[in-house]
Amino acid sequence: MSKPQTIAFIGAGNMASAIIGGMIENGFKAENIWVSAPDDSHLQSLRKRFGVSVTTDNRHCAQQADMIVLAVKPQVMRQVCQDIAPVVQNTRPLMVSIAAGLECATLDNWLGGGLPVVRVMPNTPSLVGKGSAGLYATDDVEQAQRDAVSAIFESIGVAVWVEQEDLLHAVTALSGSGPAYFFLMLEALEDAAVANGLEAATARKLAIQTMAGAAEMAGRGPDEPAQLKRNVMSPGGTTEQAIRTFEDGGLRELVTKASTAAYSRSGEMARELAKDDE
Numbered sequence: 001m002s003k004p005q006t007i008a009f010i011g012a013g014n015m016a017s018a019i020i021g022g023m024i025e026n027g028f029k030a031e032n033i034w035v036s037a038p039d040d041s042h043l044q045s046l047r048k049r050f051g052v053s054v055t056t057d058n059r060h061c062a063q064q065a066d067m068i069v070l071a072v073k074p075q076v077m078r079q080v081c082q083d084i085a086p087v088v089q090n091t092r093p094l095m096v097s098i099a100a101g102l103e104c105a106t107l108d109n110w111l112g113g114g115l116p117v118v119r120v121m122p123n124t125p126s127l128v129g130k131g132s133a134g135l136y137a138t139d140d141v142e143q144a145q146r147d148a149v150s151a152i153f154e155s156i157g158v159a160v161w162v163e164q165e166d167l168l169h170a171v172t173a174l175s176g177s178g179p180a181y182f183f184l185m186l187e188a189l190e191d192a193a194v195a196n197g198l199e200a201a202t203a204r205k206l207a208i209q210t211m212a213g214a215a216e217m218a219g220r221g222p223d224e225p226a227q228l229k230r231n232v233m234s235p236g237g238t239t240e241q242a243i244r245t246f247e248d249g250g251l252r253e254l255v256t257k258a259s260t261a262a263y264s265r266s267g268e269m270a271r272e273l274a275k276d277d278e
């Protein structure tokens with residue numbers, strides 16, 4: 001693949017914007033990126049922000065591409081795939097789906113069969129170059145195509161390949177949905193600090209920096225999170241009280257329950273969408 005690849009995004013919502021924004025910030029050329037969606041306001045906003053080419057015609061968008069990123073909601077994916085199937089059966093690009101739950105076999109069937117398919121579970125911090133993505137490729141995907149997908153998702157964060165498709169449910173429950181868990185924590189910490197008398201803006205600034213600082217320390221290692229936590233807990237001090245309150249209140253069990261709910265929903269979506277395929 002010596003010439004720069006043309007990448008087409010079908011769908012122009014939160015995730016497509018996050019990935020495209022991250023790509024442009026990290027050196028991908030806008031002239032090699034096409035985007036389609038029925039919603040012209042989404043398209044115009046992407047065109048203005050990033051300079052990418054846009055169209056409301058999915059087939060026209062698909063026609064341009066060596067790689068097509070399917071970035072629509074799982075529920076509209078069937079219609080989108082069946083619409084572009086005649087084009088992609090002719091041009092045979094690499095198909096990349098970021099939809100939660102939707103399995104490669106189902107997608108491939110909707111696309112007419114026999115195409116190389118990669119599934120990616122990204123997340124919204126891709127927009128700021130701090131994304132986390134789990135990736136899975138079918139046997140039809142060549143190494144150069146895997147490398148091309150890795151290049152995109154590594155340019156906007158961390159990209160990890162899994163060898164079994166089912167593991168993407170676990171990735172979804174961890175990093176796909178995960179940003180929302182941390183935003184919830186941020187909201188709760190800010191509210192608590194305001195109740196303790198801080199200005200909201202001050203509380204938010206401190207809470208965000210605390211979260212970012214803790215993540216940076218955990219990422220750099222070598223200490224385990226448990227040790228890093230102990231380092232903050234002076235015997236008889238304040239942190240001990242807070243951590244005991246979290247543990248006694250069942251925070252770990254609640255986190256397991258919440259993650260399992262996301263994991264189960266991902267599997268359920270895969271089964272529902274596969275049934276839709278019958």
Ligand SMILES: NC(=O)C1=CN([C@@H]2O[C@H](COP(=O)(O)OP(=O)(O)OC[C@H]3O[C@@H](n4cnc5c(N)ncnc54)[C@H](O)[C@@H]3O)[C@@H](O)[C@H]2O)C=CC1
Pocket residue numbers: 010011012013014015016036037038039042058071072073074076079080098099100121122123124176177
């Ligand atoms: N939002 C997130 O944090 C994550 C989302 N995902 C997956 O990404 C996919 C997109 O999600 P979001 O970006 O959040 O959704 P969104 O609702 O923000 O964007 C969906 C986009 O699809 C477009 N669209 C609707 N019907 C279409 C059609 N027939 N043809 C072309 N485009 C069409 C809409 O105009 C919109 O631009 C979903 O499959 C979701 O499972 C994956 C990981 C994280």
Ligand SMILES: O=C(O)[C@@H]1CCC=N1
Pocket residue numbers: 100172176177
């Ligand atoms: O909530 C969802 O279904 C999507 C997948 C992961 C994040 N958002």
